[in-house]
Amino acid sequence: MPSFWERWMPDEYVASVHDIDLDRLHRQGRRLILCDLDNTLVPWNDPQVPEALRAWIRRGQALGFSFCIVSNNRGPRVSRFAKESGLPHIAAARKPKPAAFQEAMRRFDARPEETVMVGDQLFTDVRGGNRCGLHTILVLPIHRREWWGTKVLRIAERFVLNRLRGRGLRAPERQAGQAERSGQDWLRDRS
Numbered sequence: 458m459p460s461f462w463e464r465w466m467p468d469e470y471v472a473s474v475h476d477i478d479l480d481r482l483h484r485q486g487r488r489l490i491l492c493d494l495d496n497t498l499v500p501w502n503d504p505q506v507p508e509a510l511r512a513w514i515r516r517g518q519a520l521g522f523s524f525c526i527v528s529n530n531r532g533p534r535v536s537r538f539a540k541e542s543g544l545p546h547i548a549a550a551r552k553p554k555p556a557a558f559q560e561a562m563r564r565f566d567a568r569p570e571e572t573v574m575v576g577d578q579l580f581t582d583v584r585g586g587n588r589c590g591l592h593t594i595l596v597l598p599i600h601r602r603e604w605w606g607t608k609v610l611r612i613a614e615r616f617v618l619n620r621l622r623g624r625g626l627r628a629p630e631r632q633a634g635q636a637e638r639s640g641q642d643w644l645r646d647r648s
């Protein structure tokens with residue numbers, strides 16, 4: 458029986474998607490990477506697809522990964538980015554509810570143990586992925602700017618992150634140019 462806090466414990470915690478060891482995940486038999494959009498792949502509501510992100514996606518695809526955006530943001534925002542990036546997507550996903558994760562796995566004919574969830578939020582991305590038995594990777598949010606609802610959640614997230622730190626979670630170093638962050642910074646400053 459997993460402990461109460463385990464439900465929010467990510468399998469990995471890295472600064473950004475670029476720090477994810479795609480080769481290792483592939484060797485471990487993972488085939489599908491579900492990505493949160495806002496503050497995981499790009500800043501909140503930013504429609505641009507940076508070249509470094511395109512390169513990361515291409516590298517993953519060359520290894521044999523399929524990618525799918527799973528976002529709680531609205532359809533038009535997500536589909537615009539999806540079109541720009543060429544990635545399939547599920548918008549208004551209502552994470553952490555399992556339905557969108559399950560739909561994505563169905564779409565790509567992937568089992569939970571073959572599937573990775575990458576996101577910047579504990580209560581939606583990590584919790585939802587853990588609930589479905591996926592390999593979960595928490596990243597530092599790209600930018601401070603967020604939806605007001607997310608800002609509220611960050612306060613509780615900060616509390617849970619501290620509990621997880623007591624259970625061995627190590628915060629990654631922020632990268633050069635990466636913006637300051639509320640919850641994670643607080644966690645790191647105390648470690």
Ligand SMILES: [Mg+2]
Binds near residue numbers: 493494496578
């Ligand atoms: Mg996010």
